[in-house]
Amino acid sequence: MKRTVFAAALNHQSQIEAWAAAFQQPPYQHPPQHPVWFIKPRNTWRSHRDTVGLPAGEQVYSGATLAVVIGETARKVSAEKAREVIAGYALANELSLAEESFYRPAIKAKCHDGFCPIGEIAVLPDVSALQIITEVNGEVRDCWNTADLRRGATELIASLSEFSTLQPGDVILLGTPQQRVAIHAGDVVTIKAAGLPELSNPFSDSAPPMEQLSGQPTLFALGLNYADHASELDFKAPEEPLVFIKAANTLTGDHSVSVRPDDVEYMHYEGELVVVMGKTARRVSRDNALDYVAGYTLCNDYAVRDYLENYYRPNLRVKSRDTLTPLREAIVRPSALPDPHNLALKTFVNGELRQSGNTRDMVFDIPFLIAWLSEFLTLQPGDMIATGTPKGLADVRPGDEVVVEIEGVGRLTNRIVSEQQFEDSLK
Numbered sequence: 001m002k003r004t005v006f007a008a009a010l011n012h013q014s015q016i017e018a019w020a021a022a023f024q025q026p027p028y029q030h031p032p033q034h035p036v037w038f039i040k041p042r043n044t045w046r047s048h049r050d051t052v053g054l055p056a057g058e059q060v061y062s063g064a065t066l067a068v069v070i071g072e073t074a075r076k077v078s079a080e081k082a083r084e085v086i087a088g089y090a091l092a093n094e095l096s097l098a099e100e101s102f103y104r105p106a107i108k109a110k111c112h113d114g115f116c117p118i119g120e121i122a123v124l125p126d127v128s129a130l131q132i133i134t135e136v137n138g139e140v141r142d143c144w145n146t147a148d149l150r151r152g153a154t155e156l157i158a159s160l161s162e163f164s165t166l167q168p169g170d171v172i173l174l175g176t177p178q179q180r181v182a183i184h185a186g187d188v189v190t191i192k193a194a195g196l197p198e199l200s201n202p203f204s205d206s207a208p209p210m211e212q213l214s215g216q217p218t219l220f221a222l223g224l225n226y227a228d229h230a231s232e233l234d235f236k237a238p239e240e241p242l243v244f245i246k247a248a249n250t251l252t253g254d255h256s257v258s259v260r261p262d263d264v265e266y267m268h269y270e271g272e273l274v275v276v277m278g279k280t281a282r283r284v285s286r287d288n289a290l291d292y293v294a295g296y297t298l299c300n301d302y303a304v305r306d307y308l309e310n311y312y313r314p315n316l317r318v319k320s321r322d323t324l325t326p327l328r329e330a331i332v333r334p335s336a337l338p339d340p341h342n343l344a345l346k347t348f349v350n351g352e353l354r355q356s357g358n359t360r361d362m363v364f365d366i367p368f369l370i371a372w373l374s375e376f377l378t379l380q381p382g383d384m385i386a387t388g389t390p391k392g393l394a395d396v397r398p399g400d401e402v403v404v405e406i407e408g409v410g411r412l413t414n415r416i417v418s419e420q421q422f423e424d425s426l427k
């Protein structure tokens with residue numbers, strides 16, 4: 001069973017060449033120094049022969065790529081050892097709308113329903129120079145070679161597992177060339193590579209409704225959804241929701257520890273209200289949106305600012321690290337919380353009040369967020385939306401006790417430990 005599907009962006013030589021000049025300019029400032037990660041959430045997953053519905057009025061591009069399937073737990077694995085944790089490979093189609101920018105996470109371009117068909121797994125001895133062919137209606141339209149990737153499978157596993165413990169079933173998509181193939185309703189797209197089961201999907205302008213999905217619930221998180229927090233970071237409030245995704249590895253529970261990397265300057269807390277979906281939601285209106293909510297809980301969306309790069313910002317290395325998203329499992333039902341948009345939100349460090357806001361100050365409220373997301377993807381029961389944090393960030397250090405408290409929802413307590421303390425605790 002798939003757990004999290006990670007994908008590497010800007011990992012093909014042709015992309016770096018095409019964007020080289022732009023990446024020297026603001027907002028990027030320099031080419032990416034680390035892999036640029038994104039996540040294909042479970043609503044995007046499809047199998048061989050599944051029909052994929054294309055969003056009306058959008059040009060969709062095929063993205064034939066190679067998927068690496070993890071077979072063993074991998075935490076801080078070296079590139080030399082990475083091969084040992086690979087269960088096998090599969091073909092995948094990393095479908096996307098055109099990307100005009102790599103600055104902010106590309107949720108709308110990458111996460112439409114069905115935007116990630118993945119084929120059957122097979123064991124291959126070597127994928128370092130594998131030809132990947134795309135046929136549309138039986139005609140070859142693209143062919144690229146994994147030898148042109150900037151980072152191969154083992155290097156990507158090493159890089160990702162440094163901050164995100166990989167589990168059996170996790171998948172890594174290795175990337176796609178700059179040039180993609182435009183596809184249309186009525187097309188059948190078939191992806192082929194020697195030694196791997198082919199992946200073929202018909203595309204239509206309407207697809208069958210999605211059954212209940214497997215895989216981990218998706219945690220969508222909002223950036224800059226409180227104007228006062230945006231301004232403390234010298235940003236204006238966004239004009240549309242700034243949504244990023246946090247992977248399952250980052251979650252931890254109440255009264256747990258969060259690991260502060262030993263070599264960083266600034267790791268801050270972010271107390272946040274979390275919405276938990278209770279019903280499958282697709283194209284839901286704002287007026288009806290709260291009917292789809294199972295309840296509310298709270299999280300701490302820690303960030304390590306040292307690792308910020310202006311590519312799909314905030315990037316997974318900042319926001320999706322092991323242990324950096326304490327989340328309280330118990331939820332409060334909507335009947336017990338009639339107005340989720342008027343709740344005091346506080347964060348205490350060692351008993352001292354450090355953050356104080358109110359959920360009435362959200363830039364985009366909960367009905368808007370549910371309607372906006374469900375416009376282009378299906379929200380499933382269990383999916384969550386962390387609705388952002390108000391101003392009042394501060395650095396936290398090993399030994400600090402951090403308590404997030406939201407009126408009517410409850411408290412979430414966790415303690416900061418150093419990397420060394422955490423490693424010692426594992427021995």
Ligand SMILES: O=C(O)C[C@H](/C=C/C(=O)C(=O)O)C(=O)O
Pocket residue numbers: 221222223224225226229233270301303308313314318387388389
């Ligand atoms: O890009 C930024 O600096 C904003 C980003 C995320 C913010 C949030 O998670 C939030 O506003 O709750 C960051 O701070 O990395």
Ligand SMILES: [Mg+2]
Pocket residue numbers: 221222223270272301388389
């Ligand atoms: Mg946040």
